[in-house]
Amino acid sequence: MHKKKIIFATKNNGKLKEIQAVLSDTFEVISMNDAGLNIDVDENGTTFEENALKKAAEIMRISGEIVLADDSGLEIDYLDKAPGVYSARYMGENTPYSIKNNKILEILKNVPEEKRTARFVCVIAASLPSPYNKTLTARGTIEGIIGYEIKGENGFGYDPIFYLPEKKLTTAQLSLTDKNKISHRGKALHIMKNKLIEIFK
Numbered sequence: 001m002h003k004k005k006i007i008f009a010t011k012n013n014g015k016l017k018e019i020q021a022v023l024s025d026t027f028e029v030i031s032m033n034d035a036g037l038n039i040d041v042d043e044n045g046t047t048f049e050e051n052a053l054k055k056a057a058e059i060m061r062i063s064g065e066i067v068l069a070d071d072s073g074l075e076i077d078y079l080d081k082a083p084g085v086y087s088a089r090y091m092g093e094n095t096p097y098s099i100k101n102n103k104i105l106e107i108l109k110n111v112p113e114e115k116r117t118a119r120f121v122c123v124i125a126a127s128l129p130s131p132y133n134k135t136l137t138a139r140g141t142i143e144g145i146i147g148y149e150i151k152g153e154n155g156f157g158y159d160p161i162f163y164l165p166e167k168k169l170t171t172a173q174l175s176l177t178d179k180n181k182i183s184h185r186g187k188a189l190h191i192m193k194n195k196l197i198e199i200f201k
């Protein structure tokens with residue numbers, strides 16, 4: 001069967017690989033680069049949904065293709081869910097994560113385990129052109145706690161401080177395959193995949 005083409009609105013090749021791993025048995029997923037698009041969409045919304053929908057809609061309007069976009073971040077309950085949608089920009093976009101992670105460990109230094117709860121959130125939005133004229137969102141989360149030290153070499157961003165008590169590991173200590181099976185992005189992707197299959201069947 002002919003696979004429907006989907007543009008995934010990211011310039012991050014790591015994310016593209018994760019997405020292709022889940023979707024490519026059913027869809028042809030290409031990056032903005034592959035589609036010849038070099039556009040930056042401002043992530044100026046206050047929710048993950050708002051940012052993901054805005055990105056997907058804008059790239060769909062320009063390309064006329066089916067577009068998926070995601071927005072994700074870390075919510076720390078003790079910090080009233082910060083950095084949240086500002087996760088990439090927390091302490092400055094170009095500040096190394098070793099510094100950001102150490103700062104968070106410092107802020108939470110004397111906070112007991114039961115108050116260190118946190119989650120990664122990922123929202124994937126789809127914008128479908130005519131004849132569908134639809135937008136969809138799918139949200140995935142993974143619950144954990146902020147650890148007491150930096151641990152692990154895999155993953156990216158806040159992974160070295162995101163500790164999974166039941167596994168006794170941070171997400172930076174998981175292989176990419178194992179992380180994808182339980183991650184916020186993996187969960188949101190599976191939900192979105194099922195919604196798309198339902199629409200296109």
Ligand code: IMP
Nearest residue numbers: 070071072073074087088156157158159
């Ligand atoms: P986005 O690329 O605009 O969605 O930014 C997401 C930001 O949230 C990243 O730059 C990281 O700081 C953080 N983040 C999202 N997902 C993860 C993850 O799986 N591990 C570690 N950090 C993450």
